[in-house]
Amino acid sequence: MKMVAPVLTVLAAIILLWYGATVWLNSQWTYDQAARAGQEVSFSEVVVDTMNQKRPVLPAPHQVAEGLWQGVFGQKFTSKRSLVFHGWITLSATLAGFALGTGLGILLAVGITHSRAMDLSVMPWAIASQTIPILAIAPMVIVVLASLGITGLLPKAIIAAYLSFFPVLVGMVKGLRAPDHMQLDLLKTYNASQGATFWKLRLPSSMPYLFASLKVGVAASLVGTIVAELPAGATRGLGARLLSGSYYGQTVQIWSALFAAAALAAILVVVVGIIEQITLKRMGMVR
Amino acid sequence: MSWLIFAIVFWLAAWALNSWLAKAHGSERWARFLIPALFGLTILILWEGLVLGLKISPVILPAPSQIAASFAASTDILREDFMQTILKGALSGYLIGCGAAVVVAILIDRSPFLQRGLLPIGNFVAALPIVGIAPILVMWFGFDWQSKAAVVVVMVFFPVLVNMVAGLAATDALQRDLMATYSASYWQGLFKMRLPAAMPFLFNGLKIATTLALIGAIVAEFFGSPTRGMGFRISTAVGQLDLPLVWSEITVAALAGSGFYGLVALIEKLVTFWHPSQRART
Amino acid sequence: NEDVTLQLKWVTQAQFAGYYVALEKGYYSDAGLDVTIKPGGPDIAPEQVIAGGGADVIVDWMPAALAAREKGLPLVNIAQPFKKSGMMLTCLKESGIESPKDFPGHTLGVWFFGNEYPFLSWMNHLGISTEGGDDGVTVLKQGFNVDPLLQKQAACISTMTYNEYWQVIDAGISPDQLITFKYEDEGVATLEDGLYVMEDNLKDPAFVEKMAKFVKASMEGWKYAEANPKEAAEIVLEYDETGAQTMEHQERMMTEVAKLTEGSNGALDPADYERTVDVLMSGGSDPVITKKPEGAWTHEITDKAGL
Amino acid sequence: MTAAPVIKARGLNLTFQTNDGPVHALKDIDLDIEKGDFVSFIGPSGCGKTTFLRCIAALETPTGGELSVNGMSAEEARKARSYGYVFQAAGLYPWRTIAGNVKLPLEIMGYTKDEQAKRVEKVLSLVDLEGFGKKFPWQLSGGMQQRASIARALAFDAEILLMDEPFGALDEIVRDKLNEELLKLWSATNKTIGFVTHSIPEAVYLSTKIVVMSPRPGRIHEVIESTLPRGPRPLDIRDSEEFLQIAHRVREGLRAGHAYDE
């Protein structure tokens, strides 16, 4: 509850700024149009016009709100014009990709912290893999997977996983190496196996790092899914909504889809945050 | 078929050699270069073998040898694209974005009010997917590298912010109490305690951001660009089915990205030498 | 029933109405075909899809198909529902451009991803450099939409008669503020939306048989769509899974597309083909194709289909 | 001793809330500490010594009662930089060298560079760590780390010095030496010192006042005023009759405090 007032304050400030930017960015068009028509416009006319353009450079907050409202409540959730429908498609691929990516990231991190050979050989290539602009080759990946008969959710999830595994990997390697010498020495005196060291020391002490990475990872996973939706025959999902909005210059539709996607990401990040709070509390790590 | 068998045999042999090398000489300098190199070579040979052995069309996936030939033949184009995308777009965006994230993290951290108000909204705004933002930013900042830098800024901001906020909270109670007894001012506490303690986390974010910066700059070019740049070249070359050129560009991206990452990791080593994760490596 | 997969060049819209109409009206199933239509997208290269085995037949523009053929991907035109080109360059009058002679010194928006060939050929014809400078034009890689013109980042942008041009109009710019240069009128038109298959497949009589049925049914679809633009637009809307298209826009697109398909019975006119090849090979240092293609088209299918 | 006490606690209470129910760490603490006093706190482990010191330094907020320092609240005194605190654990910053750690408070309090260097050198040699300034904390033994943390607290001129078992990890001989040094420093500067120790002789040797505490809940069992002379005391005062008597009283108090337990 303590959060409501600050959030609202900041929100109000942002909306104010946004309206200002709306006028600033959209007025060029208004002036151009007036000039083409050979008319003079007063400033107040400009303000009114910039808030209600059909193809604004920056849509006004109320236009986006209306677009969102229309998208969410304007029709049945199962309709293909519903943002809920597209959001669900995107969410399912995001979650699948996130699960895949997190699993892969953790697995690799475990391998890297336990095998010197893996540390030396995998890490540089994991890094290199991320510098490949997956977004550039996503269409090719989808084409190749489609020719192997893999379509639907999986190709999107794979691309999402590709983007989300890396933050998890980097954070997890750091976290698994975070235990200090004394903590490790203690287990050494017990001659604890690598497995025991992992479960009883490395994993618990990696938790803060893991969760910071997971938050980045879900957001990345969502981006991956949307990227994969752009060219994948661009049919369903928020990515497809974005694309078709772009294609027809429907700025309001782009922004609605964008906000829907951001809301989705924010919810996912918050959920990870809640799980983090619970976990750390149970581990006695928050006071 | 024989290509295929050769590739697989080579792969097995190299893996065995690598395991042995890592065990026996893992801590020596030359081995640290040889092992990843060998691993990479293995992947390339496996790739070549698969492409030739399975007769995969070069329009789908070219063999490394074809890529190498194309690379050698188009160094001029590659250099021009590198300057446009990496030096102008990615690097400037990275510096601005990471700088902004650190500053905002500190601002947020300073004021509980802002923290409660901005962090959730910051989370939200920063989670706007890049692909949605890119066309908008191209619209706002024009077709040249400025819009690419803007995309990179947006893209690297969130990971760095999240890690920096976590890092600023990473001091332990004793460390904070000490500052309290000195009645250190906020800034003193920040510079002498919280920033150093945050460094391991910050570098986590900075490393992730290096790869994101490249991706961001390249992808933004898909949404409009002058007729140069790596993203432009990749998408155009795909359209022209010049896949070897596509992969040459990707190679440049991978090399630049690894170098960039390596540089940040090196700085990390120098700055956070005291952290157990770095000390364990001696 | 036999399976056929068709890969489109772009997203679901009235540009491809004929195929959707044939599907919806049952022309395909009547011919004993089970047709799957895969929409395309900005980064989907249909040539790549067919090379990967992801489609039996693709919709493509001839310049891209011929370029792919020269790159070693043997595509063959089996039918040509579009008789005319819909490409044009749309400029703001206020930029001062009155004829192609005025292009130098201006910024032009161009589609890439295999769609740049007609433009490059045209500039070759005109002898205008595309590297910028005072006597050349500065080329922008144009994104999905017409914003560069509206925001005056480019003096001219590429548009299709049936699509982007109307978006400019819809945005509130009236036709008399614009000046357009159709590729048809400039004598540099190249063939658009044709049907292409892999050359190897044509050696298989069963495949030829199947394609004949497919082309025949598709052309029926096209002719129906030409005659009933409103219904065709409704059908397209039905198949659009993004839910983004509007009736108004699709109906107008259908009307405009009908002007391009008019006069084609499906069979490629060899004269059009020759003209396209000439345009692509002519001029400049950097022609799109360097030698006359052999066997890049066939009438075998359309003959069998009785067209 | 007419002046108002520097530290004045009245009915101080502190209860920690834990996952496992509340812990009553301090109960009804009444205590006056005069300016220039050297007060030792002694008592079984867990009786609240650290907690009380932390209250004085405003690191912990009492849940009841009153506490004033120099007539102000503990918080205000902290803001006025009245405290030098040696924690029970060394708590050196791992990213700073030993010299850097000792320099830390000096940087914060705005000493000049010259002054910093001079003081660092002085206190490091006081605790026998000359030549270790460039090492990092993890390169030092436990006792050396503790000495570094003592040096850190002595480097600047705090009016009130709070020391939580500072000499716990040191051997007798170093300990004797540091005890002497501390007494010298104290009598030269007229600081007020709060000192937690487990060693009865150490408490008696150093203090003007010995506070014996007892646990569960932590409270003051007895306050013993030392009759030994103020100011630097010779080490062999520890063999005097008077010394042994006081030590005996402390031991008895401690034993009695423990007995509550059973």
Place this chain on the structure above:
Amino acid sequence: MTAAPVIKARGLNLTFQTNDGPVHALKDIDLDIEKGDFVSFIGPSGCGKTTFLRCIAALETPTGGELSVNGMSAEEARKARSYGYVFQAAGLYPWRTIAGNVKLPLEIMGYTKDEQAKRVEKVLSLVDLEGFGKKFPWQLSGGMQQRASIARALAFDAEILLMDEPFGALDEIVRDKLNEELLKLWSATNKTIGFVTHSIPEAVYLSTKIVVMSPRPGRIHEVIESTLPRGPRPLDIRDSEEFLQIAHRVREGLRAGHAYDE
């Protein structure tokens, strides 16, 4: 004492490389420890006591010389789970409760759940921490944490117990009690114990053998065999003539060791 020594060091050397040049932490250490010995290490801070204990437990690798434990290498002995180690700092895992921390070695060594619970209860009561099992480490006082870490080392049956200043943060009375308990445990089980302390009386009271070390570079100054009877000793043995004599010898040795310094 005909059997081969449990721990046998010959010419042991250890040099740390630091940013600031090499540190010679152990020099030419020769030492035999027999099965069932209780050996105390005493010496100025930084003389290498911890380092030597760490070498025995194979946590540090000597840069020269030989070391065998039970006839094997220290590494092999560690693999055979021969050691219980109490570190100088408590080093409890912050994410585990006190009971969880004590249980840790039991889980690793595969004791049954029942056995685990029984042992945890037993050792927690041994160190006077009944009722604190559910608390987290940071909710305990310094001394309590140290006792928890002792409990952790006593929970399982290690043949060799290495204790690095285990009672440093405890008051006299608890310390006496734990000293007694430790002696009882030792004579009941015939463990071999290596014990670092700064308290001369403690060393003399507990040990069969006292190793006096001196610093820079760390080496053995003197090994004093105790003439006190083996097995449980009454606390008032500390007033005996014999005891005071041995304590005197240790003090002299310590002083001499310090003197090298100057």
